[in-house]
Amino acid sequence: MSLALFVEQVLNGVQFGVTLFxxxxxxxxxxxxxxxxxxAHGSLYMVGAFACAAVxxxxxxxxxxxxxSIAAAAAAGAVVEWVVIxxxxxxxxxxxxxxxxxLILIFSEAMRWLFGPFPLYLDMPGLLSGxxxxxxxxxxxxxxxxxxxxxxxxxxxxxxLIARTRIGMRIRAGASDREMVAxxxxxxxxLYTIIFALGAALAGFAGALVGVNQSVQVGMGEPVLIxxxxxxxxxxxxxxxxxLVGSLLVGVTDTMGRFLLPQIFSLVMDPxxxxxxxxxxxxxxxxxxxxxxxAFRPRGLFAVTS
Amino acid sequence: xxxxxxxxxxxxxxxxxxxxxxAEPVKIGMITTLSGGGAGLGVDVRDGFMLAxxxxxxxxxxxxxxxxxxKPELAVQIADKxxxxxxxxxxxxxxxxxxxxxxxxNAVGQDIFYLSPNAGPSxxxxxxxxxxxxNVAWQNDNLHEAxxxxxxxxxxxxxxxxxxxxxxxxxxxxxxxxxxxxELGGELFTKLGQTDYAAEIAQIRASGADSVFFxxxxxxxxxxxxxxAQSGIKIPVxxxxxxxxxxxxxxxxxxxLGVKNSSQWSKDLDNEANKKFxxxxxxxxxxxxxxxxxxxxDTANLVLAALGKASVMDxxxxxxxxxxxxxxxxxxxxxxxxxxxxxxxxxxxxxxxEEGTLTNKIIGVSFKDHQDAYAAECKM
Numbered sequence: 001m002s003l004a005l006f007v008e009q010v011l012n013g014v015q016f017g018v019t020l021f022x023x024x025x026x027x028x029x030x031x032x033x034x035x036x037x038x039x040a041h042g043s044l045y046m047v048g049a050f051a052c053a054a055v056x057x058x059x060x061x062x063x064x065x066x067x068x069s070i071a072a073a074a075a076a077g078a079v080v081e082w083v084v085i086x087x088x089x090x091x092x093x094x095x096x097x098x099x100x101x102x103l104i105l106i107f108s109e110a111m112r113w114l115f116g117p118f119p120l121y122l123d124m125p126g127l128l129s130g131x132x133x134x135x136x137x138x139x140x141x142x143x144x145x146x147x148x149x150x151x152x153x154x155x156x157x158x159x160x161l162i163a164r165t166r167i168g169m170r171i172r173a174g175a176s177d178r179e180m181v182a183x184x185x186x187x188x189x190x191l192y193t194i195i196f197a198l199g200a201a202l203a204g205f206a207g208a209l210v211g212v213n214q215s216v217q218v219g220m221g222e223p224v225l226i227x228x229x230x231x232x233x234x235x236x237x238x239x240x241x242x243x244l245v246g247s248l249l250v251g252v253t254d255t256m257g258r259f260l261l262p263q264i265f266s267l268v269m270d271p272x273x274x275x276x277x278x279x280x281x282x283x284x285x286x287x288x289x290x291x292x293x294x295a296f297r298p299r300g301l302f303a304v305t306s
Numbered sequence: 307x308x309x310x311x312x313x314x315x316x317x318x319x320x321x322x323x324x325x326x327x328x329a330e331p332v333k334i335g336m337i338t339t340l341s342g343g344g345a346g347l348g349v350d351v352r353d354g355f356m357l358a359x360x361x362x363x364x365x366x367x368x369x370x371x372x373x374x375x376x377k378p379e380l381a382v383q384i385a386d387k388x389x390x391x392x393x394x395x396x397x398x399x400x401x402x403x404x405x406x407x408x409x410x411x412n413a414v415g416q417d418i419f420y421l422s423p424n425a426g427p428s429x430x431x432x433x434x435x436x437x438x439x440x441n442v443a444w445q446n447d448n449l450h451e452a453x454x455x456x457x458x459x460x461x462x463x464x465x466x467x468x469x470x471x472x473x474x475x476x477x478x479x480x481x482x483x484x485x486x487x488x489e490l491g492g493e494l495f496t497k498l499g500q501t502d503y504a505a506e507i508a509q510i511r512a513s514g515a516d517s518v519f520f521x522x523x524x525x526x527x528x529x530x531x532x533x534x535a536q537s538g539i540k541i542p543v544x545x546x547x548x549x550x551x552x553x554x555x556x557x558x559x560x561x562x563l564g565v566k567n568s569s570q571w572s573k574d575l576d577n578e579a580n581k582k583f584x585x586x587x588x589x590x591x592x593x594x595x596x597x598x599x600x601x602x603x604d605t606a607n608l609v610l611a612a613l614g615k616a617s618v619m620d621x622x623x624x625x626x627x628x629x630x631x632x633x634x635x636x637x638x639x640x641x642x643x644x645x646x647x648x649x650x651x652x653x654x655x656x657x658x659x660e661e662g663t664l665t666n667k668i669i670g671v672s673f674k675d676h677q678d679a680y681a682a683e684c685k686m
Contacts, residue, residue, distance in 0.1 A: 002512055004512065005508060005509070005511070005512035008508040008511070008512075009505060009508050012504035012505050012508060015504065016502065016504070112341065117340055117341040117342070117345045117373075118345050118346065118349075119342070119343055119345070119525050119528075119557075121528065121532075121557045124532070124536065129536060130536065130538065131536065131537055131538035139511070139537075139538050141533070141536040141537055141538070142536075143536060144504065210502075213502065213529070213532065213533060213536075214501035214502060214529045214532075215343065215501060215525050215528060215529055215557075217342055217343055217525065218341060218342065219341075219342060255504070255505045258505045258506075259505050259508070259509065262494070262495075271490075271493055272479070272493060275493050275494060275495050276471065276476070276495055279471045279494075279495040279496070279497070280471065283497055
């Protein structure tokens, strides 16, 4: 195995992790600050991807599509929070799961109704297509490299927003004591809508980014949603830092597992058996990692004390 | 008096015979994939099937169509409902081998006829074959065997092969390796429905292979080819027709130009039935047919031909009529082997551009009268 291959796989893992982070960040904020389990987060990811595909097809510009994905997902998030989610904060988790699961069905059926059952495909923007040669002679697709950089920038931006701004201060305060913050005159209802829309916008952005490389279809959000939940459970619910570390851990573990496990098994069994067993085990690997982490740190790596 | 009696008797017989052949209502249940990444395949099978039915003008056949969303548990539920409450006599339509394995053994066990327009898992061709199960498409290995044969003839020495980890995926790689004589650059199984192939493409890049063979039907293949085109890897790709048929070529785009693939059918096959099929399909649906559509069309014509000869109520006679395969296949000639799987020619095609549309053209024959490798294991 060459170093170049190893580095390329690590980059692939990081790229996957970064897209997961965009999903997990919104999920962990909503879960941590509002105490809400939002299963419909994957639907907002799907809404973003469809908005991007529709606007890009209509206008011919991927960049307009990307802007539309953020706007559409944020708008959908704000409306959903205002109409449905608002009524769920004081209910128990089971009611929240039930209501947001219903939202998944409603969103999926709406997208099927609007865009049909066939997947849509986004063209790679010309500016980002092709591959670049990194130091060390590693050839890597430019688009994936861009996703990594954008993801890191978003993570830094979110950190600054939460740690350094007034609204971030309110979000942190809202997480620790909702009643007290409201008593101090902060409009907590609007604050919650903003957080929810922010999380939705990030999910929609992730959906558009992934849609270019893969496809835009009904139900694309659910597999990612499950991974995003794994991420926030590993990272510690409510912690942005945990979401970042958790996403990178899940992304790299999954990619390296798919890559290395079949090779490890091929040392002890014949190649085609090794690929089958390796592939099967690789698909379980992140859940095994999650179980191990929870066994030693039941509240996740960066548990938020409350 | 005697003569009148005899005449009456003959008329009565004729009436009964006519009844058996036409008047009886027949219910066919079609379980297929109409949503998600695999929707293109199911829609084409359905449209091909319905086109043949429409052309026949047969009013006694009703078809119930349901979407399995590519989920085995859903397919099983639909099959149970169709058999128990809708009382269908014939089932068809399943695209994916994992769904076929979940539905078919149980259905044929209840004396329902199953005609496969697509999936042909090796288990159902060999030891677990069944007299009520007919495969009108191919045994899963076949098209991949043809590409293994092609890769050997084309002089590839180190091919990297990959397929999804499900029954048809393992059959695919087994089939390719059965006829490929070179060394393997690598062998990978991906997750079914996977849409990010970064890790696999990195391994292809590092493997030093001289060619790539992949079996990724539907949306999986589109995602793979898009990402492969971005990776900067220059070695040629090839695959079975499933990876490069009409349903995915439009979305893959020019990256597919010149790619070789195998199929038992092609739009340019020169026979009357095929010309009619391609013309009428284009007129009816305003798009070019895929191999899936041709399989759906053949399946319907096989059923219709058999219904013309025997009643579906008379299971033995109907089974014999199916086995005779007395219909005009768009493949030209068509016959069943002892395990109810086709014995047929398999062609090598190349992706070309015709009037601005990407499509396939036959460039050679890989196998003549090819039979699957499992027929001998079938005892029925």
